[in-house]
Amino acid sequence: MTIERVGIVGAGQMGNGIAHVFAVAGYDVLLTDVSQDALDRAVALIDRNLTRQVSRDLIDEAAKSAAMTRIRTTPTLTDLGKTDLIIEAATERETIKQAIFEDLIPHLKPDTILTSNTSSISITRLASRTDRPEKFMGFHFMNPVPIMQLVELIRGIATDETTFRACEGVVERLGKTSTASEDFPAFIVNRILMPMINEAIYTLYEGVGSVQSIDTSLKLGANHPMGPLELADFIGLDTCLAIMNVLHDGLADTKYRPCPLLTKYVEAGWLGRKSQRGFYDYRGDAPVPTR
Numbered sequence: 001m002t003i004e005r006v007g008i009v010g011a012g013q014m015g016n017g018i019a020h021v022f023a024v025a026g027y028d029v030l031l032t033d034v035s036q037d038a039l040d041r042a043v044a045l046i047d048r049n050l051t052r053q054v055s056r057d058l059i060d061e062a063a064k065s066a067a068m069t070r071i072r073t074t075p076t077l078t079d080l081g082k083t084d085l086i087i088e089a090a091t092e093r094e095t096i097k098q099a100i101f102e103d104l105i106p107h108l109k110p111d112t113i114l115t116s117n118t119s120s121i122s123i124t125r126l127a128s129r130t131d132r133p134e135k136f137m138g139f140h141f142m143n144p145v146p147i148m149q150l151v152e153l154i155r156g157i158a159t160d161e162t163t164f165r166a167c168e169g170v171v172e173r174l175g176k177t178s179t180a181s182e183d184f185p186a187f188i189v190n191r192i193l194m195p196m197i198n199e200a201i202y203t204l205y206e207g208v209g210s211v212q213s214i215d216t217s218l219k220l221g222a223n224h225p226m227g228p229l230e231l232a233d234f235i236g237l238d239t240c241l242a243i244m245n246v247l248h249d250g251l252a253d254t255k256y257r258p259c260p261l262l263t264k265y266v267e268a269g270w271l272g273r274k275s276q277r278g279f280y281d282y283r284g285d286a287p288v289p290t291r
């Protein structure tokens with residue numbers, strides 16, 4: 001099947017990056033969000049990120065303006081009904097995602113493929129609530145989308161081979177690399193990454209080290225490009241907590257229990273970079289550790 005028009009739901013950190021890479025690869029993109037503000041910010045950010053790519057000679061000016069003309073936004077979810085592929089990238093909450101698919105379904109073409117960029121929620125369960133579980137799968141981009149090479153493709157129990165191959169072809173056209181993952185809590189990347197981040201937060205909580213010493217230890221001692229607390233702020237602490245809860249609930253093992261300090265930061269609204277404060281305070285010229 002041919003995929004030319006792509007609908008993206010959610011214009012946050014991930015949605016804007018996904019719109020960016022699809023537009024550069026020549027797809028027509030229709031982006032929606034419940035917040036008009038998020039849509040306006042996403043378009044402005046895509047413009048700035050494309051300009052940066054031009055200044056680094058990664059694309060030329062003509063490719064940038066062609067990409068910008070391929071991106072349209074709408075506040076109305078059901079406008080996405082005419083697209084060939086939907087990528088849902090809204091807030092990591094199952095009820096929100098379910099409601100989006102429920103509202104979309106009556107407006108979709110019969111062969112539209114539905115996907116979710118969820119970091120952890122069961123693809124099989126999301127699919128089972130739709131009219132097309134065989135045309136439903138996980139399409140998991142990494143953050144920041146224009147830079148990160150990997151896309152995890154996740155088969156739900158009912159996903160058919162044609163749908164999987166079609167999505168694999170899309171990843172190839174984006175110039176990225178896909179891996180296949182089975183549908184178990186948090187898939188591959190976050191099954192491994194998030195317990196490490198949670199452990200770093202426990203290390204802080206138990207007073208083993210400060211924010212600075214934990215991040216420096218992993219950067220210089222394990223050759224990680226970013227420290228785990230810096231990375232948690234980058235991902236979003238609400239998203240980290242949501243993923244840990246999915247691991248804890250889905251695998252029923254206490255080794256996945258979210259650190260109480262992570263919960264406290266989220267309760268404070270200190271969600272990391274996106275709210276200007278998390279394990280670091282980003283309101284000044286340089287990030288300052290908050291503990």
Ligand SMILES: NC(=O)c1ccc[n+]([C@@H]2O[C@H](COP(=O)([O-])OP(=O)(O)OC[C@H]3O[C@@H](n4cnc5c(N)ncnc54)[C@H](O)[C@@H]3O)[C@@H](O)[C@H]2O)c1
Pocket residue numbers: 009010011012013014015032033034035038088089090091092093096100117118119120140141142143234235236239274
């Ligand atoms: N942040 C990461 O590093 C990362 C990486 C991979 C995957 N993800 C996944 O991507 C998804 C989005 O994460 P994010 O970091 O972009 O979050 P975000 O908070 O930056 O953005 C979420 C957006 O969804 C919008 N939204 C909420 N409800 C909506 C609805 N009903 N309809 C349309 N839009 C709605 C919000 O207004 C917001 O703009 C989540 O499922 C997350 O798990 C995140």
